[in-house]
Amino acid sequence: xxxxxxxxxxxxxxxxxxxxxxxxxxxxxxxxxxxxxxxxxxxxxxxxxxxxxxxxxxxxxxxxxxxxxxxxxxxxxxxxxxxxxxxxxxxxxxxxxxxxxxxxxxxxxxxxxxxxxxxxxxxxxxxxxxxxxxxxxxxxxxxxxxxxxxxxxxxxxxxxxxxxxxxxxxxxxxxxxxxxxxxxxxxxxxxxxxxxxxxxxxxxxxxxxxxxxxxxxxxxxxxxxxxxxxxxxxxxxxxxxxxxxxxxxxxxxxx
Amino acid sequence: xxxxxxxxxxxxxxxxxxxxxxxxxxxxxxxxxxxxxxxxxxxxxxxxxxxxxxxxxxxxxxxxxxxxxxxxxxxxxxxxxxxxxxxxxxxxxxxxxxxxxxxxxxxxxxxxxxxxxxxxxxxxxxxxxxxxxxxxxxxxxxxxxxxxxxxxxxxxxxxxxxxxxxxxxxxxxxxxxxxxxxxxxxxxxxxxxxxxxxxxxxxxxxxxxxxxxxxxxxxxxxxxxxxxxxxxxxxxxxxxxxxxxxxxxxxxxxxxxxxxxxxxxxxxxxxxxxxxxxxxxxxxxxxxxxxxxxxxxxxxxxxxxxxxxxxxxxxxxx
Numbered sequence: 001x002x003x004x005x006x007x008x009x010x011x012x013x014x015x016x017x018x019x020x021x022x023x024x025x026x027x028x029x030x031x032x033x034x035x036x037x038x039x040x041x042x043x044x045x046x047x048x049x050x051x052x053x054x055x056x057x058x059x060x061x062x063x064x065x066x067x068x069x070x071x072x073x074x075x076x077x078x079x080x081x082x083x084x085x086x087x088x089x090x091x092x093x094x095x096x097x098x099x100x101x102x103x104x105x106x107x108x109x110x111x112x113x114x115x116x117x118x119x120x121x122x123x124x125x126x127x128x129x130x131x132x133x134x135x136x137x138x139x140x141x142x143x144x145x146x147x148x149x150x151x152x153x154x155x156x157x158x159x160x161x162x163x164x165x166x167x168x169x170x171x172x173x174x175x176x177x178x179x180x181x182x183x184x185x186x187x188x189x190x191x192x193x194x195x196x197x198x199x200x201x202x203x204x205x206x207x208x209x210x211x212x213x214x215x216x217x218x219x220x221x222x223x224x225x226x227x228x229x230x231x232x233x234x235x236x237x238x239x240x241x242x243x244x245x246x247x248x249x250x251x252x253x254x255x
Numbered sequence: 256x257x258x259x260x261x262x263x264x265x266x267x268x269x270x271x272x273x274x275x276x277x278x279x280x281x282x283x284x285x286x287x288x289x290x291x292x293x294x295x296x297x298x299x300x301x302x303x304x305x306x307x308x309x310x311x312x313x314x315x316x317x318x319x320x321x322x323x324x325x326x327x328x329x330x331x332x333x334x335x336x337x338x339x340x341x342x343x344x345x346x347x348x349x350x351x352x353x354x355x356x357x358x359x360x361x362x363x364x365x366x367x368x369x370x371x372x373x374x375x376x377x378x379x380x381x382x383x384x385x386x387x388x389x390x391x392x393x394x395x396x397x398x399x400x401x402x403x404x405x406x407x408x409x410x411x412x413x414x415x416x417x418x419x420x421x422x423x424x425x426x427x428x429x430x431x432x433x434x435x436x437x438x439x440x441x442x443x444x445x446x447x448x449x450x451x452x453x454x455x456x457x458x459x460x461x462x463x464x465x466x467x468x469x470x471x472x473x474x475x476x477x478x479x480x481x482x483x484x485x486x487x488x489x490x491x492x493x494x495x496x497x498x499x500x501x502x503x504x505x506x507x508x509x510x511x512x513x514x515x516x517x518x519x520x521x522x523x524x525x526x527x528x529x530x531x532x533x534x535x536x537x538x539x540x541x542x543x544x545x546x547x548x549x550x551x552x553x554x555x556x557x558x559x560x561x562x563x564x565x566x567x568x569x570x571x572x573x
Contacts, residue, residue, distance in 0.1 A: 015360045022357035030345040091341040098305045099358040100330035255309050 023109030041075035061133030076118030077158030114155030143219035150212030163249035264313035288456035334408030359406035393424030504530035
């Protein structure tokens with residue numbers, strides 16, 4: 001059997017990426033249709049959105065960008081907090097920890113399944129907006145980029161919370177919801193940031209949803225609070241921070 | 256170069272020292288048994304050697320690869336079969352095999368060929384497209400072992416491979432392990448089945464409370480406690496109350512009854528044989544069989560770990 005010591009970094013990277021993809025595929029097959037994933041990833045953001053949208057006098061089509069943003073938040077961050085505690089309980093997570101892959105690939109592969117799930121789910125409001133309400137998209141490539149970055153950012157957030165060493169899905173979900181629920185109120189999804197009190201505006205700057213929502217808003221309307229470049233930079237920084245912290249937590253909790 | 260080299264490993268969990276300065280080595284192609292009571296440190300040792308957990312201090316290498324700094328290369332040579340049959344219930348046996356092969360970077364054509372071979376070997380090929388959820392305990396165990404072999408490992412960690420299995424699964428798994436040993440695969444075996452270790456292992460280590468109490472070949476370990484020999488015999492009529500009388504015979508250290516047989520432990524077998532014959536004559540009994548036995552590996556294990564026998568089983572003190 002060849003040692004991987006003397007192989008080039010491209011071979012090593014290719015192996016790591018294919019192992020990460022294998023983890024993502026496994027999660028897709030097993031978890032995408034689990035009832036608690038459907039509830040937390042699809043129904044929860046939909047009902048949350050309806051609770052705020054009904055009664056607003058805005059045309060339904062204008063609410064689509066906000067719905068896409070919170071769908072990305074909830075669906076992307078719902079896979080790993082369910083799958084990883086279950087896998088700890090049935091000991092299949094040990095398989096991943098003992099595989100010849102780096103912890104980075106493990107975290108990346110886990111995040112990838114949440115990310116792809118969120119992209120698929122977020123396409124539903126996008127399609128409804130285009131086909132039912134004829135909502136115009138001004139910058140389609142920006143929308144695509146916004147969805148990719150926002151989805152991956154929150155998928156990594158879900159993987160990060162799932163690092164908590166428990167076999168109980170409820171424990172991880174409770175912790176995650178203490179962060180996810182406040183985010184939708186302080187990120188300009190329901191209340192424009194400019195209309196929030198100063199303290200709220202300052203807190204909004206540390207929410208990744210602020211930048212994701214702002215970029216999606218820009219893609220639909222051509223106007224936004226921040227420059228799209230700033231949104232992109234902020235989302236990339238959040239992804240890197242979440243990936244780094246998730247790696248450290250998985251390492252620490254498995255010692 | 257040894258397959259496994261462990262040097263002064265200490266592992267602490269807060270105030271608890273799970274492994275206290277353990278050192279040992281396993282040669283290439285060797286079958287090495289790792290025995291110990293529950294909580295002795297067996298699983299912690301395996302978790303460290305497979306890189307899941309890091310030691311507090313000390314070092315270990317797998318085929319020369321440092322487990323802390325070069326763990327990915329070390330893991331590439333390993334197959335790991337954990338105590339729990341950790342297969343994915345919501346995947347088919349084939350999907351489980353493919354996933355395991357992908358994690359170990361086995362190429363597409365090789366992974367399909369190898370998976371078909373292994374599933375056939377373990378009697379699962381005809382049910383390869385069934386979800387593992389519907390498998391029996393023995394079938395899941397066989398699938399776990401097949402997944403552990405998909406990367407053709409040079410070193411196989413087997414944690415309780417045959418514990419609680421049906422006869423068919425037990426025989427299949429033992430045959431496969433025997434073949435692997437013949438092919439030169441290094442096997443690191445933890446088991447509660449001491450007879451399994453006695454039959455299969457070149458050497459065994461007995462670990463207790465985080466310390467290695469002994470490492471040697473099973474036969475050499477047995478010679479260290481020649482004082483624990485035994486006489487096994489049966490009478491034409493046996494009853495439980497005879498046990499107390501037999502326990503009182505000269506030089507008998509311990510006595511057990513298993514089925515229609517009695518087993519008396521002693522350092523002086525000839526005196527005990529005389530005593531048994533006298534007892535049979537005085538109680539009008541016939542001795543239908545009698546055998547002198549040397550110490551078993553189980554006896555060594557009990558002596559070194561401080562466990563106690565109760566009835567026919569072993570009970571942990573700790």
